Amino acid sequence: MARINSRQVEAFRATMLTGSVTDAAALMAVTQPAVSRLLRDFQALLKMKLFEKRGTGLVPTAAATALYMEVERSFVGLERITAAAEEIRSRRTGTLRIAALPALSNGYLPRLAGRFLRERPNLNLSFFGVISPIVVDWVLNNQCDIGFAEVPIAHVGLSIVRLPAPPRVAVLPEGHRLAAKAMLEPRDFEGETFVSLTTGSTGRHLIDQAFNRDDVRRVLRVETSLSEIMCGLVSSGVGVAICDPFTAREFESRGVIARRFTPRIDFEFAAVFPPQRSPSPVALDLVEAMRQALDDIDGPMPGLSPVHP
Known part of the structure; x- marks a missing residue:
């Protein structure tokens, strides 16, 4: 035939x-x-x-x-x-695997990802909240399509896209004497019990540098590697801290008051992609959505606790 x-x-x-x-x-x-x-x-x-x-x-x-x-x-x-x-x-199908550091995964990024998914009804999501070194490790081993980790990221071969860096904020327990001020500076913390990030971390170095520059003496009583633990300790009244704005925002209804802080100490992070292959188009779309959302933030994160006279 x-x-x-x-x-x-x-x-x-x-x-x-x-x-x-x-x-x-x-x-x-x-x-x-x-x-x-x-x-x-x-x-x-x-x-x-x-x-x-x-x-x-x-x-x-x-x-x-x-x-x-x-x-x-x-x-x-x-x-x-x-x-x-x-x-x-249309980048609306398949599964996007995300790993993100806790500061982003404890609220901010899941909300953004939820809006992202609503526009892509056939896209599935796997979302993991882990510390930055594990984020980088998982991306290196192709366990995730995209990771969000704090910089610097010392791994050659990873494709890295820096994102807009919002400033860190001061976090205080409710009723603290410093809550009356809209903007705090190092000298306001003289003699305060302070919850610090772990020694050796980039954030700890930048924060200590700001206080040492003004010769401010704090009572360094507690240190932790996680900002959620930091804010939990602050909410208990054990001390004050300088925190990333994402976690501070999550704790504003949980006994923590956030205030702007000067000098500005940026919370810097980046999107990272697996080596030796092009980034997923839908992953790039998510990065662009996040960039636009962060660009809309003028200065510190919105939602900072109002100052009551």
Whole structure:
């Protein structure tokens, strides 16, 4: 048997769907004689009669009805492929695997990711909140499509995109004497019990540098590697701290008051991608969504506790 032409099959399907050669021609955006010729050749190749003429229309034979069921299965498969390609092109399908440092994963990034998913109903998400070194390790080992980690990131080969860095803020327990001020500076903390980040961390170095520059003496009683623990300790009244704005915002309804702090100490982080392969398009879309959201933040994070006279 000679090879069947795909246009012949398309003409057959269009005629079955519409019930007439004229309507089939309109559906295919070709002339009526072209459809008639395609049907004639198709029947000749198959050596079977597919339609009977009745009045001005065509009635499919039993053979045509049986054949149409097979043809429709093929077209449904093709339509699924087309739809899948459109989903991929629109970056709305598949699974995006994210790992993010706790400061982002404790509230801010999940909310942003939720809005991101609502615009992509066929996108699935795997989301992990881990400390920055583990974020980098998972990305290096292709366990995630994208990671968000605090900088500096000392790994050659990783693709890194720096994101806008909001300033760190001062966090105080409710009722603290410093809550009356809208802006705090190092000298305000003279003699205060202070909850510090772990020795050796970038944030600890920058914060200590700001206080040492003004020769301010704090009571360094507690240190921790996690900002959630820091804010939990502050909420208990054990001391005050300088914290990333994302975690401070999460604790504002949990016994913590946030205030702006000068000199500005940025909380710097970046998106990181696995080595030796191009970043996922949908991952790049998420980075752009995050960049826009952070660009909308003018100065410190919105939602800082109001100052009551």
